[in-house]
Amino acid sequence: MTSHPTASDLYEVVRMQLPRISLGTVYRNLDQLVEAGEVRRLHTTGRETRFDGDIKKHDHVRCLRCGSVADVHHTPFDFTNAGIHDSNGFEIHGYNLEFTGLCPQCQHVQSEQDSIHSIETKNTKINRGKGRQ
Numbered sequence: 001m002t003s004h005p006t007a008s009d010l011y012e013v014v015r016m017q018l019p020r021i022s023l024g025t026v027y028r029n030l031d032q033l034v035e036a037g038e039v040r041r042l043h044t045t046g047r048e049t050r051f052d053g054d055i056k057k058h059d060h061v062r063c064l065r066c067g068s069v070a071d072v073h074h075t076p077f078d079f080t081n082a083g084i085h086d087s088n089g090f091e092i093h094g095y096n097l098e099f100t101g102l103c104p105q106c107q108h109v110q111s112e113q114d115s116i117h118s119i120e121t122k123n124t125k126i127n128r129g130k131g132r133q
């Protein structure tokens, strides 16, 4: 299980212990934990809501390819005091910041695909060259 599971990730795990539990029950329990401040609901832009057992203030980075989420503990800037109040009169209590990119695994896949692509391109050129002769 990832460190930022979705409700269905948790459901799969809980179901091993409690085979008759429903996804709805898992959702309700998660809602209660979020309200009690024990679990944080992540406002990431992925398909499914993710949950975080680490309620200390931190931001997240999401992989654009596989959707995995990792912690960013040292955001170089605190947007709470970014002067947003001055532009619209809101009293700022927090923000949701999400970085996006490629996780280490997907960077690996990407570079493999790039090299396959360049080999293919080379072969095509060679074949074309032979064809003209």
Ligand SMILES: [Zn+2]
Pocket: 063, 064, 065, 066, 067, 068, 102, 103, 104, 105, 106
């Ligand atoms: Zn990834």
Ligand SMILES: [Zn+2]
Pocket: 004, 052, 054, 058, 059, 060, 070, 071
């Ligand atoms: Zn986190």
